[in-house]
Amino acid sequence: MAVEILKEKYRSKVGEVTLGATKDDGGTRSHTITVGGESALPFLHFEGEVPNRPVVALEVWDMAPEDWDPLFEKFYGDVWDDPGKWAKKCVDEYGADLIQIRLKGADPDLKDASPEDCVEAVKKVLEAVGVPVIVVGCGKSEKDAKIYGPVAEAAAGENLLLGVAELEDYKAVTSACMANSHLVIAQSPIDINICKQLNILIAEMSTAMANRIIIDPTIAALGYGIEYSYSIMERARNGALQGDKMLAMPMIGNVGLEVWRTKEANTPEDEEPGWGEQEERGMLWEATTAMAYLQSGINIMVLRHPDALKIIKGNIDDLMQDNSY
Amino acid sequence: MGLTGLEIYKHLPKTNCKDCGSPTCLAFAMALASGKASLDACPHVTDEAKEALDSASAPPIKLVKVGTGDHVVELGEETEIFRHDKRFFHPTGVAVLISDTEDVAAKAEAFEGLEFHRVGMDFVTDMVAVQCDSGDAAKFKEAVETVAGKTEKAMVLITEDPAAMEAALEVVADRKPLVCAATADNFEKMTELAKGKECPLVVRGKDINETAELVGKVEGLGHKDLVLDSGARETSKVLADLTQFRRLAVKKKFRPFGYPAIAFTTKEDPREEVVQAGVYMSKYADVVVLKACEKQQLLPLLSWRLNLYTDPQKPIAVEAKLYDVGEPTDDSPVYLTTNFSLTYFIVEGEVESSRIPSRILSVDTGGVSVLTAYADNKFSAETITEAIKGCGLEDKVKHRKVVIPGHVAVLKGALEEESGWEVIVGPREASGITKFAKDNFA
Numbered sequence: 207m208a209v210e211i212l213k214e215k216y217r218s219k220v221g222e223v224t225l226g227a228t229k230d231d232g233g234t235r236s237h238t239i240t241v242g243g244e245s246a247l248p249f250l251h252f253e254g255e256v257p258n259r260p261v262v263a264l265e266v267w268d269m270a271p272e273d274w275d276p277l278f279e280k281f282y283g284d285v286w287d288d289p290g291k292w293a294k295k296c297v298d299e300y301g302a303d304l305i306q307i308r309l310k311g312a313d314p315d316l317k318d319a320s321p322e323d324c325v326e327a328v329k330k331v332l333e334a335v336g337v338p339v340i341v342v343g344c345g346k347s348e349k350d351a352k353i354y355g356p357v358a359e360a361a362a363g364e365n366l367l368l369g370v371a372e373l374e375d376y377k378a379v380t381s382a383c384m385a386n387s388h389l390v391i392a393q394s395p396i397d398i399n400i401c402k403q404l405n406i407l408i409a410e411m412s413t414a415m416a417n418r419i420i421i422d423p424t425i426a427a428l429g430y431g432i433e434y435s436y437s438i439m440e441r442a443r444n445g446a447l448q449g450d451k452m453l454a455m456p457m458i459g460n461v462g463l464e465v466w467r468t469k470e471a472n473t474p475e476d477e478e479p480g481w482g483e484q485e486e487r488g489m490l491w492e493a494t495t496a497m498a499y500l501q502s503g504i505n506i507m508v509l510r511h512p513d514a515l516k517i518i519k520g521n522i523d524d525l526m527q528d529n530s531y
Numbered sequence: 532m533g534l535t536g537l538e539i540y541k542h543l544p545k546t547n548c549k550d551c552g553s554p555t556c557l558a559f560a561m562a563l564a565s566g567k568a569s570l571d572a573c574p575h576v577t578d579e580a581k582e583a584l585d586s587a588s589a590p591p592i593k594l595v596k597v598g599t600g601d602h603v604v605e606l607g608e609e610t611e612i613f614r615h616d617k618r619f620f621h622p623t624g625v626a627v628l629i630s631d632t633e634d635v636a637a638k639a640e641a642f643e644g645l646e647f648h649r650v651g652m653d654f655v656t657d658m659v660a661v662q663c664d665s666g667d668a669a670k671f672k673e674a675v676e677t678v679a680g681k682t683e684k685a686m687v688l689i690t691e692d693p694a695a696m697e698a699a700l701e702v703v704a705d706r707k708p709l710v711c712a713a714t715a716d717n718f719e720k721m722t723e724l725a726k727g728k729e730c731p732l733v734v735r736g737k738d739i740n741e742t743a744e745l746v747g748k749v750e751g752l753g754h755k756d757l758v759l760d761s762g763a764r765e766t767s768k769v770l771a772d773l774t775q776f777r778r779l780a781v782k783k784k785f786r787p788f789g790y791p792a793i794a795f796t797t798k799e800d801p802r803e804e805v806v807q808a809g810v811y812m813s814k815y816a817d818v819v820v821l822k823a824c825e826k827q828q829l830l831p832l833l834s835w836r837l838n839l840y841t842d843p844q845k846p847i848a849v850e851a852k853l854y855d856v857g858e859p860t861d862d863s864p865v866y867l868t869t870n871f872s873l874t875y876f877i878v879e880g881e882v883e884s885s886r887i888p889s890r891i892l893s894v895d896t897g898g899v900s901v902l903t904a905y906a907d908n909k910f911s912a913e914t915i916t917e918a919i920k921g922c923g924l925e926d927k928v929k930h931r932k933v934v935i936p937g938h939v940a941v942l943k944g945a946l947e948e949e950s951g952w953e954v955i956v957g958p959r960e961a962s963g964i965t966k967f968a969k970d971n972f973a
Binding site: 209210 | 613614647744747785806813872883
């Protein structure tokens with residue numbers, strides 16, 4: 207019996223965005239990475255194109271993190287005083303597709319690093335690795351507004367992915383990206399309407415920016431509201447395929463950051479013997495969270511544990527195999 | 532299910548006799564469509580109409596039960612492609628695989644010891660699969676018997692050899708195991724065995740075309756408690772096939788695929804296996820069979836199942852009570868929030884990262900968020916005061932100060948009056964808590 211395969215017909219597709227720039231395009235990256243472009247739901251190659259594989263970044267900070275679980279010391283302890291060395295290790299030894307540097311040290315409650323210090327940290331990463339680079343601020347919008355400009359200017363031509371723009375606070379980072387032709391992360395709080403609204407506002411600042419947005423729908427860790435973000439992403443992706451241009455941008459998620467705040471990732475086995483060995487539990491908490499977001503349409507993920515990165519890259523390899531009938 | 536009121540109305544007598552209790556036949560049809568009435572209420576409906584409505588209203592995917600007693604696992608009866616359209620109903624059965632060539636008793640004991648407690652809930656692996664790798668019917672039977680002696684959970688018996696299956700069923704047929712599998716080569720015997728013992732049966736084709744064909748043949752032999760296996764084992768192919776099963780059943784009412792589906796992992800590394808099983812769980816497997824059997828490997832997978840199968844329309848609540856963060860003393864700060872789990876966990880995470888031992892009082896708001904609860908009068912001076920008095924907080928802290936979410940700053944006056952506690956207005960968003968805590972309590 208020949209079964210009549212059900213292929214959904216979509217009107218549109220996800221926009222393609224290229225991160226990084228090589229010498230020919232005014233940057234210094236050894237290669238660029240293109241994400242998006244799907245005309246099918248995640249990995250359903252039988253009904254459309256999935257031209258670009260999702261990519262996985264590792265997370266680098268501009269300061270040695272004080273609150274990471276001690277298990278990370280064996281991976282990053284020898285390099286986390288220097289963001290350049292740290293980034294290089296992530297790419298060379300752990301196989302990160304790209305690097306996200308978080309300028310955590312700029313946080314006034316931590317090191318209160320100056321915009322010049324931030325520029326320095328970003329430059330170190332750009333010099334140390336050839337992969338495209340994502341730069342995010344410390345999360346305190348007043349301070350971040352002072353950082354975006356100098357960083358964007360110093361890295362002009364590199365086609366960074368810079369963030370984050372939020373509904374209450376999108377102009378500073380968007381202006382910095384516009385002036386130096388970088389890409390912007392548009393972050394909305396697990397809310398598809400705000401997601402759209404923010405994209406519209408950014409596009410209103412410059413129509414060219416509409417094609418230079420990566421959506422961060424705000425992702426939650428497994429067990430901490432993952433189902434909300436999962437469904438928001440599924441809805442956004444369906445919207446994109448059905449022709450909603452203001453939802454048709456590729457999506458990014460900070461999986462590592464969220465997962466390694468959870469109790470399940472950080473609690474030693476002797477405190478919760480019923481949960482099994484801690485490091486593997488935390489690593490799989492991260493990999494399982496990432497797995498779920500791949501199924502809801504994520505394009506860029508930022509992870510923390512090198513083994514989670516390896517396993518997820520393997521899962522992406524498997525999922526990118528053609529499954530046409 | 533699936534029929535509109537007007538479609539149902541066509542089959543009704545259209546006499547508006549009111550015998551069913553509805554004012555008109557159309558009103559009754561509408562009530563039927565929304566599941567608020569049963570067709571039995573109409574004494575005049577013809578048998579033909581009844582049959583037509585029954586078959587049209589049959590769920591697109593059949594409910595299949597595996598196991599007995601308290602350990603029955605219900606599979607199928609799903610109606611959606613996306614959980615946000617309504618919800619997923621019957622959580623994927625997670626079956627831990629035991630081979631008859633390994634130390635069966637040891638693994639069965641390890642399986643039975645798998646029980647987790649997280650966020651106030653118990654998590655269990657609900658199924659155990661025994662596979663005949665020895666090629667020896669007697670050995671398989673012995674393994675099945677050993678496992679059955681160690682656990683009462685629902686079982687899956689895996690062999691394509693009817694003789695081995697028959698031997699195993701001799702000892703566990705009354706446990707209603709899932710018989711796995713009928714193939715093009717053995718389906719007559721397997722169907723006879725499964726049907727004879729009233730056990731559900733996996734139908735395994737070489738691809739989805741052969742699976743559809745085989746389902747027809749097995750149904751023709753009179754067995755209708757089936758589970759689908761397309762035979763694919765590559766992750767991407769399995770994802771495609773499971774998607775086709777679900778889509779064709781739900782959107783096209785393609786009857787051969789109107790059954791739950793089973794998937795098997797292939798990865799040797801248990802960590803990769805968990806991720807592979809997660810893909811199948813996310814996209815439509817009703818049972819997933821995997822070898823991984825360690826707590827740290829199964830807890831993430833079972834947590835994903837819990838999250839995936841929650842009802843998106845129903846807020847999930849944490850227990851409304853006083854929670855400790857770190858080891859608080861009688862001097863530690865107290866934060867107030869609702870018992871909507873997402874709100875609570877975000878607040879807890881931020882309080883935790885402030886590294887100042889604290890208490891969080893989650894007030895029973897029926898599981899809705901701060902602003903919704905406030906608007907609904909469930910997060911009011913009265914309900915909060917009741918929670919403060921009822922949780923024993925007065926004996927645990929010396930001070931009389933609570934922090935309320937910034938969004939309900941307006942409650943400050945009324946709450947101070949009602950409770951007699953000093954009210955500190957906290958940040959509007961949880962992300963501000965860390966700084967707030969350092970500024971106020973460090």
